Amino acid sequence: MRELGEFALIDRINSGRLQTPGVLLGPGDDAALVAAPDGRFVVTTDMLVQDRHFRLDWSSPQDIGRKAIAQNAADVVAMGAVPSAFVVALGCPADTPLNVIDGLADGMWTEAARAGASIAGGDLVRSRDIVISVTAFGDLRGRAAITRAGARVGDTVAVAGRLGWSAAGLAILTADAESDDFAEALAAHRVPQPPYAAVLNALSGTAVAETPDSTVADADGNTTHQRPSSTGASDPGDIGLNALTDVSDGLLADLGHIATSSEVAIDLDSAALRDKALDRIAARMDADATQWILTGGEDHAFVGTWSAGYPLPAGWVPIGRVSAGHGVTVDGAARPGSAGWESFGGVDSAVAGEPR
Amino acid sequence: MRELGEFALIDRINSGRLQTPGVLLGPGDDAALVAAPDGRFVVTTDMLVQDRHFRLDWSSPQDIGRKAIAQNAADVVAMGAVPSAFVVALGCPADTPLNVIDGLADGMWTEAARAGASIAGGDLVRSRDIVISVTAFGDLRGRAAITRAGARVGDTVAVAGRLGWSAAGLAILTADAESDDFAEALAAHRVPQPPYAAVLNALSGTAVAETPDSTVADADGNTTHQRPSSTGASDPGDIGLNALTDVSDGLLADLGHIATSSEVAIDLDSAALRDKALDRIAARMDADATQWILTGGEDHAFVGTWSAGYPLPAGWVPIGRVSAGHGVTVDGAARPGSAGWESFGGVDSAVAGEPR
Missing domain, CATH: 3.30.1330.10 (PurM-like, N-terminal domain)
Structure with a gap:
């Protein structure tokens, strides 16, 4: 070089x-x-x-x-x-x-x-x-941005993509337990596969016919000068997707950001989060698949909150509910311990532990 | 932290x-x-x-x-x-x-x-x-981008901002020769001051009234669907600024990029590049101010080529001429030695020499 x-x-x-x-x-x-x-x-x-x-x-x-x-x-x-x-x-x-x-x-x-x-x-x-x-x-194709701040009481929390698989792959690599049986988890850790299409296909019908800074006339013929709408706060779109993030720090941590930004509480259904294939890997690694699913980052699945009246598009699985209050719970109970990845201090799930 | x-x-x-x-x-x-x-x-x-x-x-x-x-x-x-x-x-x-x-x-x-x-x-x-x-x-405010590829035979080469001062500051620091007398050069190395306004004020009158993807009618009433113009190749703007870059790798190297991209030759006038204040510093450092000016990077002055018929705006100083051919010369002669900064291999003007 x-x-x-x-x-x-x-x-x-x-x-x-x-x-x-x-x-x-x-x-x-x-x-x-x-x-x-x-x-x-x-x-x-x-x-x-x-x-x-x-x-x-x-x-x-x-x-x-x-x-x-x-x-x-x-x-x-x-x-x-x-x-x-x-x-x-x-x-x-x-x-x-x-x-x-x-x-x-x-x-x-x-x-x-x-x-x-x-x-x-x-x-x-x-x-x-x-x-x-x-x-x-x-x-944004003329649509409002979908932020973490748009979740509403009564929304369904749903996920597109896998959870916990990158953490499983990391655990296997850390334990030096690589084998062909674990190929899928190892691949998931090495190359996350965010399901871009699950979001973009769902949104593709919702573009707002709006040009930036366009001048529009109302019913009385008065014109107003429109700026592009700046955030997702105003327009949930046709499909009822009110808040959205990707799972990078861990499901609890990332939903915690949505709960805080939206000033709501989120409760997850542990049964909906179960993944039998991940359970089998966890059993062999003497690990807890639920911990991987709830706190493992880097899968880059998408998690969103959807208005209750709207059908979930292809690729989305319901895992919980938005209610009044604050914080994230699982089956109604707070979850002790790690809430995901931080770069400095706190629990550290770095690939190499504490490097140098 | x-x-x-x-x-x-x-x-x-x-x-x-x-x-x-x-x-x-x-x-x-x-x-x-x-x-x-x-x-x-x-x-x-x-x-x-x-x-x-x-x-x-x-x-x-x-x-x-x-x-x-x-x-x-x-x-x-x-x-x-x-x-x-x-x-x-x-x-x-x-x-x-x-x-x-x-x-x-x-x-x-x-x-x-x-x-x-x-x-x-x-x-x-x-x-x-x-x-x-x-x-x-x-x-771009509706204007064409000004690339390195627009220089034309006959253009005046002009610079806005200082050349060689960052290199002088680096030389002083490397020689551990800091003193109050050298404050200006040291400051120039520590914080380059690109003269943004010299470019932006010159351009500010030249915005093209064009909206992206607008439909326009020609003299015969035929309409065409216009994409935003993609590069600076087509529109030099009112002020005659045909090619532009900032001096980051060294004047000879950066003008070399313009000469190559535009398929022209550039000759610089060494007298126009003289800087008496820099000469005084160079004399005390037993160094060559011309070398600093021609090959020192990081000042982030702007150098452009201007159509001959247009007056140079405030802050711009003529330093050379574009002609047919290729390469960059000074007073008609090729300049031996270093042509500026490269990150790997070649001459290495890193602040710390060869780090680790």
């Missing part, structure tokens, strides 16, 4: 990549240019650090690249937005093998394509550890 | 910050929401690594925060866009003192305000070294 130099390496990474049409100007200039037909764009950023968020002896570079994009794309979709582009800043030691760089880039492009977008640009620098910083963009 | 925990620390960093109106939804949800009235947005990302791009014994946390934002804002402005928002991913060791975090955040907010924007969101993770990854956004 040292021999190739920064510019040649960037050329190598970008060689043969096809930008999606929303990327109007890709890598090679001072900045990229991305379409924002909605007149607004959703943006989120996540940093992944070697031996803290991933390990090269546990995951292939391709897997790590996919995971880095997936967790950012999940945040975009969790706002109700369609992924439009990514940018990536990558820090690497000078002696990083070229196949690691190539693998990271290939994985990123693979997952970006799965999310329907491409990588519009980036930065490449030298660092002691591999550091991957992804920023992801999305377009 | 460890005691406080991730979420409390993020609250602390964001406490009391005022978002600019273009940030429709700030920190606290899965993603932020930023206005893009143009229907497109410019995006760039840069990663800064401790002891490679900055040193805590050479710069204050405030200075480092300002520099991180400034170099990204400069890339946005170098496309002809108005900064609209930033997001920041920050990696820190668990034992990082709180005043370092606070200083970094304060510096970032200070420079974001200077660029006319705010910090819409971010991420905070643990890492071995401090790593700052900034992504910056800008709005």
Whole structure:
């Protein structure tokens, strides 16, 4: 890598990549240019650090690249937005093998394509550890953003995607208990598979015919100058999806964010959360599948609260209910112990425990 | 920092910050929401690594925060866009003192305000070294992007901002020759001051009255559906600014990018580049001011090529000419040696030489 130099390496990474049409100007200039037909764009950023968020002896570079994009794309979709582009800043030691760089880039492009977008640009620098910083963009297609603050008393809590499988894979890797029997859990940890389509297909019929800053006339012919609606507070959409997030810190922690932001209580039904395949793995690992499901992060399932009168779309499973009050309970009882991932202090579920 | 925990620390960093109106939804949800009235947005990302791009014994946390934002804002402005928002991913060791975090955040907010924007969101993770990854956004206000590919034979090459001062400051720090006499150069290295206004004021009269995907009629009444123009290739704007970049890798290297992209040659006039104040510093440091000016990066001056018939706006100084051919020369001669900064291989002007 040292021999190739920064510019040649960037050329190598970008060689043969096809930008999606929303990327109007890709890598090679001072900045990229991305379409924002909605007149607004959703943006989120996540940093992944070697031996803290991933390990090269546990995951292939391709897997790590996919995971880095997936967790950012999940945040975009969790706002109700369609992924439009990514940018990536990558820090690497000078002696990083070229196949690691190539693998990271290939994985990123693979997952970006799965999310329907491409990588519009980036930065490449030298660092002691591999550091991957992804920023992801999305377009709301004229809809209101779906925040964590929109849950209403009486809503059904439902999930799309798997819970606890990434935590199971992590437990297997930590115990050095890899085997073919555990292939599914290991894959789930290495490459989360956020079910983007479960959200986006449900929303795709709900675009509001609105252009940014458009002038509209009311019934009396008076015109008003409209700004794009700024948050999801006002418009739950046709499908009754009032609040939405992705499960990145753990189900209890992420629903805790919804409960706090929405000023409601959430109760989960443990029976609805049971996963017999996960129970079998937990039994062999002498672990508790319920703990994985409730506190394991990184699966990037989507969890939302839905108005009671609306049918749940394909891919969504009811797991609880929103009521008046505060906090998150399971079968009516508070759950002791860990409530998920924090980067500093508190319970630490880092891949490598307490690194260095 | 460890005691406080991730979420409390993020609250602390964001406490009391005022978002600019273009940030429709700030920190606290899965993603932020930023206005893009143009229907497109410019995006760039840069990663800064401790002891490679900055040193805590050479710069204050405030200075480092300002520099991180400034170099990204400069890339946005170098496309002809108005900064609209930033997001920041920050990696820190668990034992990082709180005043370092606070200083970094304060510096970032200070420079974001200077660029006319705010910090819409971010991420905070643990890492071995401090790593700052900034992504910056800008709005083109209906204008075409000004790329590196638009230079035309006969254009005047002109610069806005200082050249070589950051390199002088680096040389002083490297030689451990700090003194009050060198305060200006030291400040220039610690906090680059890209002259955003020199570009943006010049452009502010040139907005094209165009809405994204608008339908327009030609003289015969035929309508066509227009996409936003995607690059700067088609529209130099009223002011005759055909190509633009910021000086981040060194003047020769950055003009080399323009020459290559535009398929032209560029010749610089060494007399126009002379800076007597820098000459005085160079004499005392037994160094070559011309080398600093031609190859020193990080000043984030703006350099552009202007149609010959147009007067240069305030703040711009002519330094050379575009002609047919290729490559960059000074007084008609090729310049031997270093052509600027590369992250891997080649000449390495890292703040700390070859780190670890």
